[in-house]
Amino acid sequence: MPAPSSRAELFLGLISGTSADGIDAALVRFHGDGPHARPELLHGRTHGWDAALRARLVALGQQAQALTLDAVGELDVRIGRAFADAANASIAAAGIDRTAIAAIGSHGQTLRHRPQGEAPFTLQLGDAHVIAERCGLPVVADFRRRDVAAGGHGAPLVPAFHAAVLHAADEDRAVLNLGGIANLTLLPAHGDVRGFDTGPANGLMDAWCLRHTGQPFDAGGRFAAQGRVDPALLARLLAEPWFALAPPKSTGRDQFHLDWVEAALAGGESPADVQATLLALTVRTVADALHATQPATSRVIVCGGGVHNPLLMAALADAMPAATIESSALHGLDPDFVEAMAFAWLAREHLAGRPGNLPAVTGAAGPRVLGALYPA
Structure with missing residues (x-):
């Protein structure tokens, strides 16, 4: 045609x-x-x-x-x-x-x-x-x-679109989509475009928030802010073998769901602490994946619903201090x-x-x- x-x-x-x-x-x-x-x-x-x-x-x-x-x-x-x-x-x-x-x-x-x-x-x-x-x-x-x-x-299929509209010849960029699942598109100034899922993002946090607060998502990260990251729980979640797989890789809600979270709980964790730990899981898996695959990234352009969670965005900036973390809105693309x-x-x-x-x-x-x- x-x-x-x-x-x-x-x-x-x-x-x-x-x-x-x-x-x-x-x-x-x-x-x-x-x-x-x-x-x-x-x-x-x-x-x-x-x-x-x-x-x-x-x-x-x-x-x-x-x-x-x-x-x-x-x-x-x-x-x-x-x-x-x-x-x-x-x-x-x-x-x-x-x-x-x-x-x-x-x-x-x-x-x-x-x-x-x-x-x-x-x-x-x-x-x-x-x-x-x-x-x-x-x-x-x-x-x-x-x-x-x-x-x-x-x-992921969206990296082809990212490459068409967000590539820059003067810096190594990454596009981070924070939807139900987090995925990265690597846009090196010179070289092949790559992209892959990094793990859970809003899907787990939304589901946990809905179960324990009745709200469909953690507006402004306020629920997570009430808790503290549980290092032992985070370590158990990070032990999931999927995280160690090399790209290309993809995943979905059928793999990362609340039953998966509950299987890692020791018992007695506060709901807010679990929410904070799920947010930390997203940050850690994104940061680790970017460091392993494109460590010289100077700019991370963020889209998806997670861009509206200031706690999540701040944690990403802390975890990747060498890169500028910014919304795709600054590049003319509504992140939603x-x-x-x-x-x-x-x-x-x-x-x-x-x-x-x-x-x-x-x-x-x-x-x-x-x-x-x-x-x-």
């Missing part, structure tokens, strides 16, 4: 991340040609999940549960409807003529991510047929499975919508017939055009 015309350089990106805290929608205009076209966020909004549906998604992510085929099929449609509603609401709020939108790039909701083993797979739900039908627009979806089929992890913008970009790359993965990041056998097109 030919590259989209200059008239139709609008794309809408949709994603619900590991935390399942909402569906992020980003309406993006791309200025220029090729993968390095400058993205402009015209409208970004996070659309809340139906409470019952979100509770089910979180429960499925926190622990392995058997699902009937009927249940999987129903979830696929319900998630697709929610994504379509989010897209339509964003288009209406932006006041954009939908016929100007070239396509929707929909990540979906990850239900399982198993990129290793005899039959590796990754599963994102959110029926793209439903989205296309309800929105009347082409949809590009199912981005991860082609990379897995090519021997990769199918994740970088991932959604990336899936708008990936949809654009698909329509242009260009690869969307970086084999050095995912471990795939080579560059691949990602996703499948579902016509309007």
